[in-house]
Amino acid sequence: xxxxxxxxxxxxxxxxxxxxxxxxxxxxxxxxxxxxxxxxxxxxxxxxxxxxxxxxxxxxxxxxxxxxxxxxxxxxxxxxxxxxxxxxxxxxxxxxxxxxxxxxxxxxxxxxxxxxxxxxxxxxxxxxxxxxxxxxxxxxxxxxxxxxxxxxxxxxxxxxxxxxxxxxxxxxxxxxxxxxxxxxxxxxxxxxxxxxxxxxxxxxxxxxxxxxxxxxxxxxxxxxxxxxxxxxxxxxxxxxxxxxxxxxxxxxxxxxxxxxxxxxxx
Amino acid sequence: xxxxxxxxxxxxxxxxxxxxxxxxxxxxxxxxxxxxxxxxxxxxxxxxxxxxxxxxxxxxxxxxxxxxxxxxxxxxxxxxxxxxxxxxxxxxxxxxxxxxxxxxxxxxxxxxxxxxxxxxxxxxxxxxxxxxxxxxxxxxxxxxxxxxxxxxxxxxxxxxxxxxxxxxxxxxxxxxxxxxxxxxxxxxxxxxxxxxxxxxxxxxxxxxxxxxxxxxxxxxxxxxxxxxxxxxxxxxxxxxxxxxxxxxxxxxxxxxxxxxxxxxxxxxxxxxxxxxxxxxxxxxxxxxxxxxxxxxxxxxxxxxxxxxxxxxxxxxxxxxxxxxxxxxxxxxxxxxxxxxxxxxxxxxxxx
Numbered sequence: 001x002x003x004x005x006x007x008x009x010x011x012x013x014x015x016x017x018x019x020x021x022x023x024x025x026x027x028x029x030x031x032x033x034x035x036x037x038x039x040x041x042x043x044x045x046x047x048x049x050x051x052x053x054x055x056x057x058x059x060x061x062x063x064x065x066x067x068x069x070x071x072x073x074x075x076x077x078x079x080x081x082x083x084x085x086x087x088x089x090x091x092x093x094x095x096x097x098x099x100x101x102x103x104x105x106x107x108x109x110x111x112x113x114x115x116x117x118x119x120x121x122x123x124x125x126x127x128x129x130x131x132x133x134x135x136x137x138x139x140x141x142x143x144x145x146x147x148x149x150x151x152x153x154x155x156x157x158x159x160x161x162x163x164x165x166x167x168x169x170x171x172x173x174x175x176x177x178x179x180x181x182x183x184x185x186x187x188x189x190x191x192x193x194x195x196x197x198x199x200x201x202x203x204x205x206x207x208x209x210x211x212x213x214x215x216x217x218x219x220x221x222x223x224x225x226x227x228x229x230x231x232x233x234x235x236x237x238x239x240x241x242x243x244x245x246x247x248x249x250x251x252x253x254x255x256x257x258x259x260x261x262x263x264x265x266x
Numbered sequence: 267x268x269x270x271x272x273x274x275x276x277x278x279x280x281x282x283x284x285x286x287x288x289x290x291x292x293x294x295x296x297x298x299x300x301x302x303x304x305x306x307x308x309x310x311x312x313x314x315x316x317x318x319x320x321x322x323x324x325x326x327x328x329x330x331x332x333x334x335x336x337x338x339x340x341x342x343x344x345x346x347x348x349x350x351x352x353x354x355x356x357x358x359x360x361x362x363x364x365x366x367x368x369x370x371x372x373x374x375x376x377x378x379x380x381x382x383x384x385x386x387x388x389x390x391x392x393x394x395x396x397x398x399x400x401x402x403x404x405x406x407x408x409x410x411x412x413x414x415x416x417x418x419x420x421x422x423x424x425x426x427x428x429x430x431x432x433x434x435x436x437x438x439x440x441x442x443x444x445x446x447x448x449x450x451x452x453x454x455x456x457x458x459x460x461x462x463x464x465x466x467x468x469x470x471x472x473x474x475x476x477x478x479x480x481x482x483x484x485x486x487x488x489x490x491x492x493x494x495x496x497x498x499x500x501x502x503x504x505x506x507x508x509x510x511x512x513x514x515x516x517x518x519x520x521x522x523x524x525x526x527x528x529x530x531x532x533x534x535x536x537x538x539x540x541x542x543x544x545x546x547x548x549x550x551x552x553x554x555x556x557x558x559x560x561x562x563x564x565x566x567x568x569x570x571x572x573x574x575x576x577x578x579x580x581x582x583x584x585x586x587x588x589x590x591x592x593x594x595x596x597x598x599x600x601x602x603x604x605x606x607x608x609x610x611x612x613x614x615x616x617x
Binding site: 013016018025100101102105128129130131132133134135136137138140141142146147148149150162164165166167168169171172173174175176177187224225226227228229230231232233234235241242243244245246248249251252253255256258259260262263264265266 | 301302306311364365368388389390392393395396397399400401403404405406407408409411416423425426427428429430431432433434435436437438439440441442452453454455456480481482483484485486498499502526527558559579580582588593596597598599600601602606607609610611613614615
């Protein structure tokens with residue numbers, strides 16, 4: 001059983017201050033972390049492997065982390081190795097700078113083809129920064145895999161994957177044949193801490209191969225983003241400390257208007 | 267109602283209005299979700315947005331229904347703004363299959379060329395939209411909390427939160443068509459239901475591959491422990507404290523939560539009174555929440571409770587005591603008895 005986990009490195013939000021009043025984002029500390037959604041995906045994949053073989057990777061199970069990003073995404077992959085992955089690959093190229101989701105999926109699909117198509121792809125439901133929540137489902141379509149999104153519980157056997165997923169206003173259980181791509185809910189797979197000894201060996205012993213545009217048989221002309229960023233904006237500064245008193249009916253009227261203006265209720 | 271004169275009129279108008287890029291792509295579609303024979307509110311929110319966008323560029327709103335035995339639902343979409351309804355009624359669409367639904371929707375898009383396609387951001391919409399966008403090789407603006415049109419370029423602009431809502435991005439899809447967006451449920455107003463409106467409901471046959479899809483829907487396994495209603499993820503939390511007085515008072519809080527589309531929670535006091543379960547306690551030793559809106563009803567707001575809600579974007583307190591800690595900490599406070607304010611609020615919401 002081979003599992004590929006596409007992961008992402010993001011800017012550490014705790015190093016950023018968002019000032020709504022100044023409509024600016026201040027990066028106090030430019031540090032990068034392994035995205036929480038990716039961590040949950042790694043956790044889910046590693047649990048599957050452990051449940052199947054008690055952690056012995058000899059028995060034909062492998063969990064491979066694959067990152068598309070800047071060269072420093074290498075750190076995220078080392079962390080994935082320290083969590084327990086068997087191999088890690090970095091895809092990076094200056095030409096990927098303006099990649100949108102369509103391009104990201106195109107590149108990831110090419111890298112997955114080069115790695116050899118897995119039985120299962122486990123991705124995070126969405127990332128902690130841009131949070132579009134599209135990569136997993138788009139990969140399923142691009143590779144012609146069965147797909148299940150927003151998964152809270154996961155199990156695999158030789159030929160199928162069984163999942164409990166969010167559905168309607170509750171949950172539903174589904175089974176899909178392999179190969180399949182699933183996305184997992186971060187709240188359902190709190191990640192393990194990397195093993196101390198493995199952190200050292202993740203840097204000393206493992207190689208993280210780096211692939212660029214040419215390694216994937218792509219050219220710059222192949223990459224055409226579909227979405228264009230128009231602008232960045234900030235929600236309006238929140239009113240603070242306002243106190244209403246008096247007759248409940250008129251207060252309620254004012255309240256509903258105020259909350260709708262703030263787009264807090266519809 | 268006969269709208270054919272509009273067709274003639276728009277045919278004349280369309281010539282110069284349409285940009286080269288979107289040549290031949292017109293009208294705004296909503297892929298409605300007939301979940302178990304009734305629409306989720308998110309579908310109506312999408313209808314309302316579709317109507318506004320369509321009016322700005324002078325085109326029709328189409329409701330699109332995929333499913334089995336769903337034709338009777340078509341007219342309901344008219345009341346919320348649809349001019350036409352396309353129905354694909356096929357037993358193979360009875361249950362959701364990502365591949366089959368993608369196939370049906372992509373086939374409709376290829377045949378009728380909508381300019382804009384909106385989907386409610388429900389679990390189904392969030393599953394189908396990326397798959398469909400990938401199949402159609404177009405962009406998807408997901409989790410939109412605001413939509414608009416750039417009239418100069420005739421482009422849909424989708425705004426969605428990034429960095430957990432601290433910032434917004436606004437994007438367009440300049441070349442590829444259709445322009446697809448999913449709408450975050452609860453972000454848009456449900457339009458006025460005009461039962462006098464009617465729409466032409468058209469049955470469409472679509473070639474679907476004969477094999478049933480690969481997804482098998484099973485019974486939920488009760489032995490799998492699922493996270494309870496994810497309080498930590500709720501967008502709106504309505505919390506009760508001892509100040510609600512009795513179970514009747516607490517029922518008001520639950521009703522308010524329902525009306526706002528939020529989740530019920532409470533202080534440790536509410537748990538002690540037996541109104542809420544242990545998982546619903548907000549605060550130290552309970553849950554930590556980070557909703558957009560936190561409504562504290564009859565909660566004085568000691569520091570233990572406040573720790574649990576300090577990541578909320580907006581805190582509204584309803585409390586008779588203006589010296590209560592929660593009043594000082596809240597973004598907005600109503601000095602009054604929640605048992606009187608909530609009924610008035612519910613009434614104001616209904617207006």
